[in-house]
Amino acid sequence: VLLAGVCATDLQLVAGYMEFSGVPGHEFVGVAESGPFAGRRVVGEINCPCGECAHCRSGRAKHCPERTVLGILGRDGAFAERLVLPQANLHEVPDSIPTEEAVFAEPLAAAFRIPEQVSDLAGQEAVVLGDGRLGNLCAQVLRLHGANVRVAGKHRAKLRVLDQLGFKTEAVATLEHPHSADLVVECTGSPTGLNAALTQVRPMGTIVLKTTVAVDQRVLLASAVIDEVTIIGSRCGPFDKALEALRLGQINVNALIDGYYPLSEALRVFKRASEGQSLKQLFAIDQGTAHLIKQ
Amino acid sequence: VLLAGVCATDLQLVAGYMEFSGVPGHEFVGVAESGPFAGRRVVGEINCPCGECAHCRSGRAKHCPERTVLGILGRDGAFAERLVLPQANLHEVPDSIPTEEAVFAEPLAAAFRIPEQVSDLAGQEAVVLGDGRLGNLCAQVLRLHGANVRVAGKHRAKLRVLDQLGFKTEAVATLEHPHSADLVVECTGSPTGLNAALTQVRPMGTIVLKTTVAVDQRVLLASAVIDEVTIIGSRCGPFDKALEALRLGQINVNALIDGYYPLSEALRVFKRASEGQSLKQLFAIDQGTAHLIKQ
Numbered sequence: 001v002l003l004a005g006v007c008a009t010d011l012q013l014v015a016g017y018m019e020f021s022g023v024p025g026h027e028f029v030g031v032a033e034s035g036p037f038a039g040r041r042v043v044g045e046i047n048c049p050c051g052e053c054a055h056c057r058s059g060r061a062k063h064c065p066e067r068t069v070l071g072i073l074g075r076d077g078a079f080a081e082r083l084v085l086p087q088a089n090l091h092e093v094p095d096s097i098p099t100e101e102a103v104f105a106e107p108l109a110a111a112f113r114i115p116e117q118v119s120d121l122a123g124q125e126a127v128v129l130g131d132g133r134l135g136n137l138c139a140q141v142l143r144l145h146g147a148n149v150r151v152a153g154k155h156r157a158k159l160r161v162l163d164q165l166g167f168k169t170e171a172v173a174t175l176e177h178p179h180s181a182d183l184v185v186e187c188t189g190s191p192t193g194l195n196a197a198l199t200q201v202r203p204m205g206t207i208v209l210k211t212t213v214a215v216d217q218r219v220l221l222a223s224a225v226i227d228e229v230t231i232i233g234s235r236c237g238p239f240d241k242a243l244e245a246l247r248l249g250q251i252n253v254n255a256l257i258d259g260y261y262p263l264s265e266a267l268r269v270f271k272r273a274s275e276g277q278s279l280k281q282l283f284a285i286d287q288g289t290a291h292l293i294k295q
Numbered sequence: 296v297l298l299a300g301v302c303a304t305d306l307q308l309v310a311g312y313m314e315f316s317g318v319p320g321h322e323f324v325g326v327a328e329s330g331p332f333a334g335r336r337v338v339g340e341i342n343c344p345c346g347e348c349a350h351c352r353s354g355r356a357k358h359c360p361e362r363t364v365l366g367i368l369g370r371d372g373a374f375a376e377r378l379v380l381p382q383a384n385l386h387e388v389p390d391s392i393p394t395e396e397a398v399f400a401e402p403l404a405a406a407f408r409i410p411e412q413v414s415d416l417a418g419q420e421a422v423v424l425g426d427g428r429l430g431n432l433c434a435q436v437l438r439l440h441g442a443n444v445r446v447a448g449k450h451r452a453k454l455r456v457l458d459q460l461g462f463k464t465e466a467v468a469t470l471e472h473p474h475s476a477d478l479v480v481e482c483t484g485s486p487t488g489l490n491a492a493l494t495q496v497r498p499m500g501t502i503v504l505k506t507t508v509a510v511d512q513r514v515l516l517a518s519a520v521i522d523e524v525t526i527i528g529s530r531c532g533p534f535d536k537a538l539e540a541l542r543l544g545q546i547n548v549n550a551l552i553d554g555y556y557p558l559s560e561a562l563r564v565f566k567r568a569s570e571g572q573s574l575k576q577l578f579a580i581d582q583g584t585a586h587l588i589k590q
Contacts, residue, residue: 063498209520211520212520212521216513221504222507224504225506225507225529225530226530228529229528230528231525231528232524233519
């Protein structure tokens with residue numbers, strides 16, 4: 001492992017989500033030690049399906065009930081010097097993509113899941129709820145597909161990053177234009193996110209849920225029925241599209257990097273990653289990336 | 296008005312839902328007093344849009360924010376000798392459809408909304424949650440479109456009606472085959488309906504929400520995200536399809552009729568309609584239908 005990124009899911013795992021025990025971490029760039037990519041930089045898809053069940057044979061391998069998931073479910077993850085993944089999960093990183101950008105392949109792929117699930121994004125009025133790491137990447141992917149994107153959040157520094165990327169931003173507490181968005185992407189990480197999304201989406205519009213909140217949410221669903229809203233759960237996405245977008249310079253991930261840290265500072269890094277103003281914390285694990293760490 | 300049906304929404308309106316004040320009732324057969332259908336039996340679509348706003352001009356007239364809705368929102372309804380609807384809302388009832396069947400046009404149209412929203416129903420494994428009036432009609436419509444339908448409920452008498460219609464039925468408390476249904480249609484009328492649906496739907500499957508519960512629901516949405524479930528709110532549907540299915544004898548609505556009552560017994564009828572074992576109560580309002588009332 002060269003670099004590994006800290007994700008909100010990691011923070012939830014540490015808090016008890018999924019009853020995970022082991023090494024967390026599922027966003028990484030490494031160097032393959034064997035196989036067709038030996039010696040080359042790789043990123044890796046995190047779901048390891050059985051390959052034999054009805055789901056796997058029906059094109060839903062990412063939903064295999066027997067799967068392990070890197071750093072999340074039954075498989076040690078990327079906050080370590082080494083990790084183990086099936087060769088089939090690996091994608092070689094093109095030489096032109098810096099390691100510091102390639103480490104965003106996994107969350108960026110999750111953002112690229114949206115155009116797989118919602119067609120005809122071009123021209124859609126879209127609202128992204130959440131100014132954090134994933135909200136930022138989703139906003140950039142939606143814009144890349146031609147949507148008109150507003151981002152709503154509650155963190156001044158993160159909204160400023162989005163401003164600088166050219167997005168219209170607003171405070172989530174004072175959202176305007178209720179019930180007008182064709183598409184709302186919910187990336188707040190909050191149990192109140194869906195209710196906020198329901199106030200923004202237009203009748204017959206679509207809400208994409210990215211937040212995995214481990215607690216019950218109190219939702220007033222009558223409006224979803226009356227307004228015939230479509231709510232789509234959205235998880236992992238296509239690594240090839242993420243890497244291609246990085247290669248073409250279509251997505252700015254550098255603006256999201258907060259800092260590089262050694263694994264020995266993991267506790268401090270997790271604490272910082274859980275603060276509202278924090279964007280992406282990266283562990284620089286290999287000697288080849290240690291120079292990135294600011295002392 | 297010849298006949299008018301009592302719907303769960305009417306019971307909710309009486310309990311305070313929508314803060315409705317006026318004459319309830321939105322399922323009816325009447326005789327048009329004027330216009331192209333004068334003297335003919337008609338049923339009527341319940342949404343009365345403004346016809347001029349952005350929603351109306353975008354093909355979403357049923358979601359016009361300025362709309363009135365018969366017996367639900369700003370417009371007196373069908374539990375009366377007469378009601379007023381725009382001519383454009385009316386559909387003539389073919390002579391071959393008895394009035395006792397045509398009165399189901401509105402809820403049956405709502406069931407026919409599902410194939411408009413979910414494509415390729417043929418061969419899908421579908422579970423309908425709820426053995427009541429709407430669940431029964433949805434099950435019949437799904438079967439008509441080629442789905443393999445199970446119905447889960449908690450009322451012995453209503454499940455028996457579904458048994459007699461040829462459906463596989465089961466008790467909702469002891470649902471088998473979790474996470475295996477391609478499609479779950481939620482018609483329970485209960486705040487716990489969505490959670491039950493989430494236990495039945497397969498990864499990447501679809502839940503259609505028909506229940507408008509006026510209270511907050513406590514929902515564990517993480518599974519919807521992880522399993523990438525699509526949840527679709529569903530309301531009013533196509534009257535032409537409902538009437539055509541009745542004309543062709545494709546839907547059995549007679550099995551759903553509990554009884555006919557005069558308007559003067561409305562309080563007793565509402566009480567009976569709110570009991571778990573009750574199916575469809577009908578008001579026989581005109582002299583021409585009074586003979587249906589059993590003394």
